[in-house]
Amino acid sequence: MDRIILALIPSNGVSITVWLVLTAILAAMALIAIWARRPTAARTLAVLSLLLFSPIAGAAVWLCLGWPVPYVEGLTVKPGKHMILGVKALIGDGIYVLLDLGGEAPRYYKMPWNDRTAEQMQKALDERAAGGEGSTAGVEVKPFEFSWDTHPPQFWADPQPKVLPDKPHQEEPMHAPGQDI
Structure with missing residues (x-):
């Protein structure tokens, strides 16, 4: 059930x-x-x-109930790198994020609204979209430390593997001046 x-x-x-x-x-x-x-x-x-x-x-x-849990690094979210499955930003209200925590079921979190955080998240999601199918974006969660100094979350997009491998480097043969090939 x-x-x-x-x-x-x-x-x-x-x-x-x-x-x-x-x-x-x-x-x-x-x-x-x-x-x-x-x-x-x-x-x-x-x-x-x-x-x-x-x-x-x-x-x-x-x-x-399935309502979003407040996003508190290290307390409500485990430290480490987590994949972002979905995002909805409501200006002035908050940023709602669905995170894949690894071996557990995805969790739904609410971050307080912050322009800088929203821009960083949007940049990571745009990079993920530009990377094509199979691209991922995530957030790095740091361990909890009690401090009045707050740090915005760090978002990232995984670099995608190259479609074709690089050609092996070949040196051109040296020619004497005036010698035609």
Whole structure:
């Protein structure tokens, strides 16, 4: 089963997401634990588990929906060179990129809009298109480092092999002056 059903739609048309159901179950368990005659530590643990696991459940459900993941080098994207399968740039909104991560299924990412990044990506895609069939374009992802200094992603297009091999270099025979061939 490739997809998980992520929304239950009751007859009134309001969608109840899986996150809401999970949070309601956790809240009910925390409520039961609070009113039970248990030590205060157990009640505190129930409330903390609600506060901790509700956002985790929301993030897990959000990642399963197929929406683009924020592009953060080294965190959401593994370090290394990845092939670009598709791009859609929406001016002022962001750059949506489908990356082939190697042995895994392709992932969908959203980069924040940046004119320089969009130009570099377009240049790499143009070089790929000029290279003909079998050309690839990619992005090099660096490992994550916590810094306020941001670096735009580095895009590239693979050079294509030559259609015909180079001719072997042959030296011309030397002739004496005045000698005709």
